[in-house]
Amino acid sequence: MTTSKKLKWALGGGFALAAAWAWADGPLIPAQVLPLYKQECAACHTAYPPGMLPAASWQRIMTGLDRHYGSDASLEPAQVQQVSAWLQAHAGTYKRVREEPPEDRLTRAAWFARKHREVDVAVWKRASVKSPAQCSACHAQADQGRFDERQVRIPR
Ligand code: HEC
Numbered sequence: 001m002t003t004s005k006k007l008k009w010a011l012g013g014g015f016a017l018a019a020a021w022a023w024a025d026g027p028l029i030p031a032q033v034l035p036l037y038k039q040e041c042a043a044c045h046t047a048y049p050p051g052m053l054p055a056a057s058w059q060r061i062m063t064g065l066d067r068h069y070g071s072d073a074s075l076e077p078a079q080v081q082q083v084s085a086w087l088q089a090h091a092g093t094y095k096r097v098r099e100e101p102p103e104d105r106l107t108r109a110a111w112f113a114r115k116h117r118e119v120d121v122a123v124w125k126r127a128s129v130k131s132p133a134q135c136s137a138c139h140a141q142a143d144q145g146r147f148d149e150r151q152v153r154i155p156r
């Protein structure tokens with residue numbers, strides 16, 4: 001971890017929700033997570049931090065919600081607009097996410113592989129994990145945007 005990152009973690013400690021996004025190497029983003037995002041985009045998986053994907057990836061995801069990774073995640077046009085605007089405003093703040101990963105999956109980004117290189121391939125397939133996209137299987141506070149390695153617990 002770089003010194004500036006450590007400092008951000010330390011500084012973040014006192015700010016609850018704001019701190020939740022402090023791992024992103026950029027400005028401290030969403031002090032407030034859009035309620036609609038929490039409501040609609042965390043029903044089937046973690047509310048992924050918008051800073052973990054670049055704007056172009058979010059754009060594609062939000063224009064194809066009816067065929068969303070094998071699911072139908074459609075929303076009303078007005079809701080799509082609201083969520084899109086929020087995602088665009090906070091996209092790609094983590095320094096290495098200019099890269100548009102395959103299938104617009106943050107789990108296929110280079111940084112994701114690097115952060116998880118110690119996780120055995122078989123672990124991702126455990127029934128208790130299901131897939132790398134289920135961040136909260138191992139990061140209990142993923143929905144608050146917290147991925148601190150001290151809080152990681154891999155389920156059996
Ligand atoms: C009806 C369920 C459902 C809803 C609602 C839903 N998703 Fe998903 N989403 C999925 C499934 C299923 C996957 C694939 C997960 C996997 O591979 O294990 C996925 C994957 C993703 C991924 C890629 C994760 C990865 O592998 O890196 C992103 C990003 C994403 N969803 C964003 C959103 C956003 C933004 C919304 C709200 C507009 C949303 N999702 C709403 C079901 C849903």
Ligand code: HEC
Pocket residue numbers: 023046052106107115116118119123124129131132133134135136137138139147148149150152154
């Ligand atoms: C099978 C369990 C597991 C799942 C599922 C998982 N992770 Fe992790 N993650 C880990 C482990 C273990 C580490 C810590 C590796 C280490 O000790 O450096 C980690 C580390 C991280 C880190 C680095 C934290 C730091 O302090 O540097 C980030 C960021 C992260 N994960 C994000 C995610 C996101 C986003 C998802 C979901 C899309 C996810 N992880 C899904 C196990 C998991």
